[in-house]
Amino acid sequence: MLKLYRCLLRFYPTAHRDNFGEEMAAVFSEVQAETAKRGWAARIRFCVRETTGLLLGAVQEHLREFPVRRFAMRAEFRFPKSTAVLMTIILAGVVLAIERGKAIQASLPDVNPHLGPIQPTQHTFLPIVGITLLFFYTAGLVGWAILFALRRSGVHRLAEMAPDQK
């Protein structure tokens, strides 16, 4: 019976077996020796109880270990507790600011009802693009003029080259 018990113990996770296996077997043999004096009915009840308890216990231990192995984050990726606190504070601040903004908006009278329609986006977008292009074109020209003045633009070298080398 003890051999069968030790076989069933193999269903447990290794860590649990290493920690409690010997102890469980020792307690089992003590209870078995005591039950042996009580008769067949007690022995059968004992066998059923132990087998059921052992198998259910093994399933529970595996279920307990499963999510830890499956979903545990590596230590270096764990959030420190302070991060969670700071994130909560920031979230609370954002929510508070939104609510405060809503309150201010509700408290103010309608100050600019006669401003008229807002200008369409393209009316402001195109001049900005034009100005930007003009700025970079001018900057390029100035840059090239400086290089030309410093004789670094390559035009002078090209002029000095023989016609057959061009």
Next chain:
Amino acid sequence: METLPLTEPVLLILLSLAGQPRHGYSILKDVEQMSEGRVLLSTGTLYGALRRLLDDDWIERLEEKDSSRGRQAYRLTARGRKNLRFEVSRLKHLTRLANLRVAVKEY
């Protein structure tokens, strides 16, 4: 993880360890005696509960120099004793309430 309210086997295991440190076999016998033979723990159930209680720091293994791996004694920690007291007071309150309600029903 053990949470309150405790299951009957876990409560009986803690009560067994409340008086003195005990080995696994001694716990089994004490639980059987306390429950008047109603709760018979298997070794699988006992050591599953002991493992959870150890993990939660409710009990601890007693360091004995001459103890083999087959006979380890366990005792309640301060945390375990505090939680046991809490559970007992919860049960007292529940029993008092139940007595009052049952008494009212009988009249």
